[in-house]
Amino acid sequence: MSANFMSDDQQSANPEFVEQKPRRTGTGILFALILFALTAALIAIGTIWPNQEDSGVAEPRGRVVISASSPQVAVNDLLQQIARRDWHAAYELLANKGEFSESEFRNDIIGEYGSLRSYATLNQFDVQSVHASEDQAQMRAHMIWASVVGTFEDSRDLRVVKNGRRWEVSWPLVKEARVPPQVIPVNYLRWDVIYRGPEDDWGAQDVEAPHVRIVAMHPVDRADEVILMGEILNEDVIPAFVTVKASLLDSKGRVIGTEDAFDKISHVLLPKQVSPFRIDFHNTRLSQVDSIRMQPSSNLVPASADPVIGIESQKLNPLPNASLSGQLVNQSGQVVNVAHVIGTFYDGGGQIVWVADQYPSRALLPGTPVPFQITLPADISNKVKTYRAVTTTYISSRIQ
Amino acid sequence: MTGRIPLVLCAFVFALATVAAAQDLRFPARVEAGTAFSIPTTGSGEATLYVVGPGDAIARKVHLGEEIEFEADDLHNAGHYLAILTGSSSVSTQFDVVPSRQPASLSFLAKPSRLAVNRPDGISGVTYIFDIFGNLLLKPEDVSFQLSDATGGTQLRNASSHEGVAWVQMNSAPKAGPAHFQATLSGVHATRIVEEVPGDPCSIHMTARPASSGRVLLQTDPVRDCNGNPVPDGTIVSFTETHDGRVSTVDVPLKRSVAQTELPAASGATISVAAGVVLGNEIRWGGR
Numbered sequence: 218m219s220a221n222f223m224s225d226d227q228q229s230a231n232p233e234f235v236e237q238k239p240r241r242t243g244t245g246i247l248f249a250l251i252l253f254a255l256t257a258a259l260i261a262i263g264t265i266w267p268n269q270e271d272s273g274v275a276e277p278r279g280r281v282v283i284s285a286s287s288p289q290v291a292v293n294d295l296l297q298q299i300a301r302r303d304w305h306a307a308y309e310l311l312a313n314k315g316e317f318s319e320s321e322f323r324n325d326i327i328g329e330y331g332s333l334r335s336y337a338t339l340n341q342f343d344v345q346s347v348h349a350s351e352d353q354a355q356m357r358a359h360m361i362w363a364s365v366v367g368t369f370e371d372s373r374d375l376r377v378v379k380n381g382r383r384w385e386v387s388w389p390l391v392k393e394a395r396v397p398p399q400v401i402p403v404n405y406l407r408w409d410v411i412y413r414g415p416e417d418d419w420g421a422q423d424v425e426a427p428h429v430r431i432v433a434m435h436p437v438d439r440a441d442e443v444i445l446m447g448e449i450l451n452e453d454v455i456p457a458f459v460t461v462k463a464s465l466l467d468s469k470g471r472v473i474g475t476e477d478a479f480d481k482i483s484h485v486l487l488p489k490q491v492s493p494f495r496i497d498f499h500n501t502r503l504s505q506v507d508s509i510r511m512q513p514s515s516n517l518v519p520a521s522a523d524p525v526i527g528i529e530s531q532k533l534n535p536l537p538n539a540s541l542s543g544q545l546v547n548q549s550g551q552v553v554n555v556a557h558v559i560g561t562f563y564d565g566g567g568q569i570v571w572v573a574d575q576y577p578s579r580a581l582l583p584g585t586p587v588p589f590q591i592t593l594p595a596d597i598s599n600k601v602k603t604y605r606a607v608t609t610t611y612i613s614s615r616i617q
Numbered sequence: 618m619t620g621r622i623p624l625v626l627c628a629f630v631f632a633l634a635t636v637a638a639a640q641d642l643r644f645p646a647r648v649e650a651g652t653a654f655s656i657p658t659t660g661s662g663e664a665t666l667y668v669v670g671p672g673d674a675i676a677r678k679v680h681l682g683e684e685i686e687f688e689a690d691d692l693h694n695a696g697h698y699l700a701i702l703t704g705s706s707s708v709s710t711q712f713d714v715v716p717s718r719q720p721a722s723l724s725f726l727a728k729p730s731r732l733a734v735n736r737p738d739g740i741s742g743v744t745y746i747f748d749i750f751g752n753l754l755l756k757p758e759d760v761s762f763q764l765s766d767a768t769g770g771t772q773l774r775n776a777s778s779h780e781g782v783a784w785v786q787m788n789s790a791p792k793a794g795p796a797h798f799q800a801t802l803s804g805v806h807a808t809r810i811v812e813e814v815p816g817d818p819c820s821i822h823m824t825a826r827p828a829s830s831g832r833v834l835l836q837t838d839p840v841r842d843c844n845g846n847p848v849p850d851g852t853i854v855s856f857t858e859t860h861d862g863r864v865s866t867v868d869v870p871l872k873r874s875v876a877q878t879e880l881p882a883a884s885g886a887t888i889s890v891a892a893g894v895v896l897g898n899e900i901r902w903g904g905r
Contacts, residue, residue: 422726422730455849487852487853489892522850525867527880543864
């Protein structure tokens with residue numbers, strides 16, 4: 218292949234330029250024949266030994282293939298139906314429909330108690346073949362769900378069986394735990410607030426905001442961002458709704474950026490409770506920063522001391538899957554729809570080196586453990602010596 | 618545009634005031650707010666009297682040679698006033714309206730609304746003394762302050778007002794509870810509630826016993842501060858169990874001064890308890 222970089226004007230102006238017509242040679246025909254043979258060979262290989270791995274983007278309007286010609290197609294079809302939230306169509310594709318009802322299948326996927334799963338959509342999935350034979354195959358489906366607080370992942374090992382000419386998925390149903398009907402006595406503790414009214418004299422005092430204090434703060438430079446991590450303490454005897462805002466200032470006192478902790482904090486703090494916080498400043502380097510202005514604020518809010526969540530069997534997992542894992546156990550009688558776990562990680566000197574969080578996708582039923590796993594960056598995991606985890610909870614009946 | 622109006626008004630008033638006149642206008646130098654009074658005039662014929670002061674402006678047709686009557690509710694805002702009489706010529710004078718002698722209300726600021734027990738001079742009380750028209754009484758008055766704590770103990774302090782303000786500082790009581798803070802002057806009083814709250818826990822002690830389904834029941838003794846006050850309910854107590862490299866934690870709010878929870882019962886586990894910076898005892902769970 219060659220290219221002529223001379224323009225037409227240049228060509229006409231150049232008396233030495235001689236137009237050359239393309240020459241037909243046997244080389245071109247040979248090249249075409251080789252290309253044709255190679256294409257035919259690749260088609261044959263692909264037909265005889267199809268790819269055992271597959272991945273896809275969930276298409277809510279995707280075409281439904283009723284007759285799955287391979288295990289991959291069967292799993293793909295099923296996951297597409299799940300992405301469309303067409304539970305009936307998905308259920309109809311299963312090989313083991315007789316083992317559970319359609320509602321049990323739906324509850325397995327999206328939960329029964331208004332959890333994070335209930336409002337999530339299947340965004341993406343990968344299917345890998347683990348084992349395959351003439352009439353059955355073992356596939357691993359890795360699903361990525363999109364929710365209002367980010368994505369969460371779910372993996373299922375699926376057995377795919379051949380039923381006549383059609384492949385069908387045998388769904389490994391995980392029945393959601395149920396709590397038997399019972400009465401759980403709770404000594405309910407809550408705070409209500411009476412604020413001053415508009416008719417009160419100007420000297421009439423209002424209830425004071427809770428006293429909160431930042432007890433630790435550590436900025437780190439990481440990639441193209443500055444991350445502020447720290448802890449805030451409610452040192453009062455009443456509950457507080459806290460927020461932490463921070464401004465980065467340059468050497469001339471000008472504000473480089475202002476951010477707040479958003480959801481990397483436990484906003485409602487009971488008396489003497491400590492919450493970690495993390496504030497990310499994107500596209501900023503620590504070398505640009507001369508000083509940091511921290512602005513903790515607190516408001517007195519009606520609050521409840523329940524539910525109490527135990528964080529059990531916490532364990533630091535080493536590389537390559539560096540993480541803090543454990544189980545959340547709801548010790549109260551209310552169903553917690555969404556739980557949020559925030560982990561604070563310290564080095565050997567007790568300094569905060571990382572703050573990370575996770576939202577378990579399942580609801581917390583009374584006394585029923587739900588696993589969680591907070592992922593740690595590889596470079597941070599080597600520094601972590603101790604850690605502390607806290608939880609916050611969201612209960613839909615309180616929001617309504 | 619609006620900013621020019623006061624300038625025009627001032628120029629007008631100044632022009633009127635500088636005009637020499639035959640009429641005479643004699644206001645008393647000081648008038649008590651809310652009192653009726655009259656002033657004599659000289660001359661004859663019709664004229665208009667303007668009285669301008671803080672928050673008050675009066676325009677009145679008068680007959681020169683007769684007394685001008687002011688009712689009790691005509692002038693009630695304390696401050697400096699300007700009176701102008703305009704007729705065939707103009708004359709002006711200035712006078713002060715002073716607050717009523719009788720205090721009618723106290724604005725009482727008690728800070729903070731909530732503080733720990735046993736804090737010397739931890740509570741401040743500031744009163745502003747007003748007459749019935751809301752004028753600040755500038756003359757010295759003796760204000761009595763009384764702080765009654767939850768156990769019935771009282772602290773009494775007197776303070777003389779200065780420029781209408783009197784203030785004191787009080788100690789918080791050793792016993793927790795709502796304290797009534799009252800300021801009194803000539804039968805007028807104002808009350809505020811100051812919540813005296815327990816301090817940090819003095820010590821924490823827990824006990825453990827087997828619970829159902831392979832768990833251990835942990836319970837603290839009633840948690841008190843160093844003055845013997847029960848630490849407020851809702852205060853977080855943290856239980857931590859360490860066993861075989863795994864950690865279980867639970868933050869439990871105090872209820873009726875006691876924190877209680879369950880953790881997995883692992884033989885050989887070490888269980889500790891803490892509240893804030895106060896560490897409690899440690900238990901090595903042997904399974905019984």
